[in-house]
Amino acid sequence: MIEELIRRAAAEDDDAIEELCAIADTDPRRLTPHLGLLLDLDVLYPAKLYRAADADVVRRVVEQVDSGRTPDRLNHLLMVLAHSAHPYAESALRRWTAQPPAGSGELHVDALSYAHEGGWAVGSDGRRRDLCGDTAYRWLLRETATGPDRPGCPWCASPLWVAADLDTTDAAIAAALAHTGWSGRLVIETCHFCACYTTLYSHVTPAGGATWWAGNARPSYLPDADEPEEPPTLTPVLGLALASPYQVSAWNQGGSTLGGRPEWIQDAEHTDCPGCGEPMDYVGLIAGADLDEYGEGAYYLHLHQPCGFAAVNYQQS
Secondary structure (H helix, E strand, O other): OHHHHHHHHHOOOHHHHHHHHHHHHHOHHHHHHHHHHHHHOOOOOOHHHHOOOOHHHHHHHHHHHHHOOOHHHHHHHHHHHHHHOOHHHHHHHHHHHHOOOOOHHHOOOOHHHHHHHHOEEEOOOOOEEEOOOOOEEEEEEEEOOOOOOOOEOOOOOOEOEEEEEEEOOOHHHHHHOHHHOOOOEEEEEEOOOHHHOOOEEEEEOOEOOEEEOOOOOOOOOOOOOOOOOOOOOEEEEEEEEOOOOOOOOOOOOOOOEEEOOOOOOOOOOOOEOOOOOOEOEEEEEEEHHHHOOOOOOEEEEEEEOOOOEEEEEEEOO
16 A cells, blocks of 8 residues: 555655655654655655655665765755665764755755754764654644733733643643653743744743744844734643653644644744753644634643743744
């Protein structure tokens, strides 16, 4: 069945590609024995199909880049390697950052920056770090109980929105946040309006403290609000565990998740910590469709435990 889907995908059958993507999201290892055929047929997109690529397939992709035969496919090939997250892929991306392969002049970033597409990075200390976890839970959006007035956004005066209120004394939450190193209560507070235009940072503490970061830079293109906007009255609460960390949707209702891996609407945007410049860890995603019947886009939540910063950014089509 999978080989038939691959051959249909090579013929640009959108339904077949969608079915293969569903397998890659639920159990990517099912595709592993078939990825050689996928590569033979020059199906490089979507790159997430190669999440569970084995050493043989990764070597073949590396050899294709090194050969310089297809510089016009370099972007797709680097995406494949990033999603594989294989040690051979990491070694090649490191090498090509110092010695760019044919076609690199058309890229917008260096080879190693592609690692973010696969949810990992190489820090300033030269060590590899996974930015995402392998445990994920469905996030259910529930009405927030009426509480004290929220502080206002310094830019638009809208009440700040508590996008997440988590406590690692809950074993499930601790598992979802294990890759971040966080222990204690984590409150991520942001402006639901201004976060749609730029990444917003806050200082966070294990006691549940959340404070707007004074270094947030208001973009020149941020529109002036006629009056403050009320934030969503919904806050995510923990649902059932997901069978795969990739079972997330930035598009569809029910797609919000805690932990796991993000679905990016645009390019991967693992924001950098304003304290040290290192990429921040991914916490979760809140789909616009879960906030509003006509909602679009998604809010992405991030954390850097060593510096005590949380961040929220937003993408839409």
